[in-house]
Amino acid sequence: MTNPDIVIIGSGIGGATIASGLAGSGASILMLERGEPLPATPHTRDTRAIFVDGHYRPKEMWREAGGAPFNPGNYYYVGGNSKFYGAVLIRYRRQDFSEMEHYGGVSPAWPFSYEEFEPWYSRAEQLFRVRGALGQDPTEPFHSIPYPFGPVPDEPPIARARAELKGLGLHPASLPLGVDIDAWLRDGKTGWDAFPNTGTGKVDAQSGPLAAALADRNIRLETGAHVEYLEASSDATTIAAVHYRQNGTLMKVTPKLVILSAGAVNSAAILLRSPSPNGKGLANRSDQVGRNFMNHNSSAMLAIDPRRRNTSVYQKTLMLNDYYLSDGKGGKPLGNVQLLGKIDGYMLRANVKLAPKFALDFMAGHAVDWYLMCEDLPDPESRIMVDGKDIVMQWRRSNMQSLDGLTKVMRENFRACGYPIVLSRPFDKRTPSHQCGTVRMGDDPATSPLDPFCRSFDHKNLFVVDAGFLPNSAAVNPALSIAAQALRVADHICKTELVA
Template structure:
């Protein structure tokens, strides 16, 4: 694209790729800037030892805690963003997640609009990402205006057995809505997809789904290895220039609209690093909320073991249950979602237990099934992303942890009653990006939120932020579908108010 584009989208993850797909047919000249590159099709993509033992794909990056302690964050920079490695679960927030919801530790605030406002775009996003699912199995599921286009991915026999055991305990296991073409995935190699990178193998990530749709249009282009350094705003607040680096050379661009979708951490970092004399706290930050309200799901791996159980599954990740989502099952506060992890094999487990030989770990994993327990992290202003020179500083004020411990305890009791006498758990920490969100939240009051309900910055009329950072709450389900739905809603709004106007 030789001319200055009308719209620049920064980032090609779920938010950036989906908003690009939503805008593509408008005819506007759109350029997507991606800091990373395409993930190559390499043997390591399906090698659990490379992924979990050697950390082949982990970024060479260090973030810092407030006391200066460094850690490797586990975020990815490539075309498609973190979705290249995601578990492909595309659940809707529950209707109740859009309203104020009292938890064991505090109150999760209401969204600035109800579930019904976003619902049509949820259905569009499900079809765009070829989500496979079945309605009616989960009592907490909100209403759909359109059915899934594809049936759910089938349970493997050991998983069907566990589904039956859970039903016998009075629970309501449901088929996870999954963005995976299972036949294509298994044709390449018989592995799980959770945490395995996708190179056009059948996982419907941001690149394979939304970005491929956008790039079919001649008015849309993608520039890789293009890292945005800062945004420059004029006196009237409009973003006038994007300063970026491409293959080692710096460049400047002046589009009409800027859509920031670099991820919940990097979007906040870019706005903070774009501070100037008129805006010393950073762009879009008159409310002092940019970087604040960082949320990362409270989550744990829960492994259930039984001597007579044999888990011969390949991918495993097909069921979940929400019986403790809206309450603890006894009239108490919400606890969260439970879903299967991708199959934990001996090579995967050795990444956590490196001193134990794989043959010994196989005695455990062959007799085990692996769950992921996830609870809401309530927004807190002192949970925040900050910048200190070139350093990214994460101060995570984890909330609602006691509720998560109750969820894990409930899950352990259920699994023991279902015939698994030994149940172990291990929490995930900040090195695992468990659905980071909330750092540039949307709202109705510019004094308390950087963005309006269409993700436009209150202080910058031509700046939108469309990634997980806009989420007012984390809920307790995977956020990818909600980000995609809002991205399509924002795209329609931009077409109506900026392009067609």
């Protein structure tokens, strides 16, 4: 396939979902994925291999601007980062689509409303076979279709945590999850968050939309195909070719349409590296490509009761949005609280090097482990840059007051629930899990590289469909919003580009 109708770069949430939306359209589609499929080996459920030895981490270093190199937790496999994700498939709240004032500034609006986007969320939930329950969460936006399956059940220690939080007058709710718990546990008694998925237990980009897309014989996936740069036509109005390296050889493909879905960091890097007359890369008339990099401000919080063991295997079934829209006292938003997958001593060892293993095992065995997530706000100086082959990250954190506020109020809540020890630790730059914003969509070509259908304002046959398009990070996990927009863009492409 050297002249397919469409090339999709990347098989993560954005790339795989748009491929599924284009399946059956009759278009010939070539997907170029730099990674390979994840093999099923004993490492997949070995916490020491995953968290201490870094078995699955990329052999790649990024650099902090003016600082040290670091090994990012960014995964290159068929299915992308979703192979490791926590499978929380939650909608942005309706208010996230409008401007919202935070302690650290204003979160910008989307170029369309929640109401316009809602049907695409419903379709994405069906595609990812989301398990959830409506009516528990006070911030829940309108759903036109219920979840296709009931929620993943709380384990007994988590049912108790739910009751304790309710006892404080709070509203714990079931996490919407793309997890078939019976299938997951058949392959090993572990949690799924940050564990690689090689079966059907997690509905990730590969086991969900990619599997559906590849049933169409017009869609072909090439793995080990690392896209290096795009080439513009001589008048620069379109993308003429995609250049990629496979088995050491530089190859070229010349599709009619290009969909870039390499993830927020790598899509920006590909555009910035692509030759252009002004040296600023492609799709970058606005000079915003790579800018407005966001990644949630988040912390792990361990609520420990040395008198009670937490016997949970997977744990990750609850969230709390009581502080999502306000701090609860009429102040500004704080963020979302949700469970982490059950932590063990090896996972703690990856972060706390000096403590003896038995102490870490005791701590992990008596903790309920939470994830506090707050909105990071867009800032043009928070950005991804390239220096030759290197990726340079200049993450300017914003709105840290929200994380401080959420940490304080949740510490008080867990103490009130009877956990005498509450420890917290922020996640750092090596964890760019919720990267977004680097190729944002908007109405104005002067301030956004993409229009509201993720089409480049500069090159009419280029779409960027991954976390890069998100205009704000909100304070919930991003994957369902990326998937919903990918389905919306696929529908737009079918109606505007593939009509006979």
